[in-house]
Amino acid sequence: MAFLSKSWRTLLALLLLFITWETIVRVLEIPQWLLPSPVKIFQEAALHWSDFSVHLMSTLRLSLSGFAIGTAIGLLTAIILFLVPFLKDSLYPLLILSQNIPIIVLAPLLVIWFGFGALPKLIVITLVCFFPVTVASLDGFKQTPAELRHYLSMAGANKNQHFWKLEFPSALPAIFSGLKISATYSVMGAVISEWLGAKAGIGVYMTLASSSFRTDRVFVAIFAIMILSLLFFACIMIIERFVVRWKTKGEDSR
Template identity: 45%
Template sequence: MSLKRLAGYGPAVVLAISIFLLWELVVRVNLVNIHLLPTPTSIVQALIANWDVISIHTLQTSLETVLGLAIATVLGLVLAVLLDLSPWIRRSVYPLLITSQTIPMVALAPLLVIWFGLDLTPKIIVVTLYCFFPIAVACADGLASTDPDLMKLLQSMRASRWQILWLVRLPGALPAFFSGLRIAATYSVTGAIVGEYVAAEQGLGLYMKTAASSNAIVLVFAAIVVTALLSLLLFGLVSLLEYIALPWHQRFGQTR
């Protein structure tokens, strides 16, 4: 990553630091009750003091997140290809795909727990349902935006439909696919938390729920911080993977 690109994050970093400093000041001068809104420093202290317990829940949430995101990626890619190859499937499935996103996951999660129990399965399903939609839609849009001149060139060389898909359309759709994957990566942790909050034996969602029921607000905030960091980590890993897989796209984006 170039120094110019790193410098672009400067304003965001300054704004974040300013917000945290203002937050600390407002609570310390008793404008807000510290028991309702802990200071950033007290949150960090609680996170460090309870890390041995929080880390166990973090590993559980991370496992659910990664598995659900991986399944969503495969399903999203397969569905995008099917939607692109078959107009009949697109007309039949796409409306159902949109409708599926109107179902509140908080209402569906308890049913999944009843059907599949307290193990990993319902949480992975929730994460998958959260993530596969942006991946499928982004990849389908990428496939639909293939350069028609390239397709005509391969058709003139007697390339089959599958050869065109493999050689031109899928590579051309990768930037859109990674855009959808970045969005899905941020959704994935939220999906795991929702599933755990309903019913779980371990996980950050359960930890937040237990801390809130005990009125340990500072521990709730500590878990929120870990959740946010986990989302940022996944987002960064996807961005790194995109940078490795599509260096030409990154360079092109910087020159525009």
């Protein structure tokens, strides 16, 4: 796999970054509360892993739930807008406007309307996840080759057959592009939603750490968010390679 064969370069770059970071902190004697060294951050993660893992698993469950709901709504929205053109003309601008509302401003309103339970948190993640899937899917549906449409029409295919046998399969690469974007957004959406008043989660852990000037714990939370996002992205890539075989075969032959 080309992605894995090139990953050593990324690992090498990260290693050099951490070495440089560690050196600067030690040479300049930067206080740990201001900028902790990578060694201090990894030590903190290892020593208090049992406590942090509770917050990590809470964010993981919330991210997966919100991602599943958001992508399902996004894909369903894209299918409806594509199959019913007059709805797309009416609703598509509203979808774009919905992304201009800052989530950090909308979040307190969701708490007022729905309380401190899981519902407002899932709504936040859904809002950040559904839009990339909807836009990418719509673009994929429109990019179906015209000659294939013409061929199916000559074969007597109806509108439903056009969509499920041609347009939807042709849009799979674009759909997976939207899924990969949403997968990375879902973790950050979960963290933001946990600032609303959750009992556990990386967002809660980060808030408590920053209020007590435990900068090393803040960086532990940041690294965890980055790793979760990368894992989600990698999982979508692996699924894509199994589902969109004609695309991945063409890439491997290059």
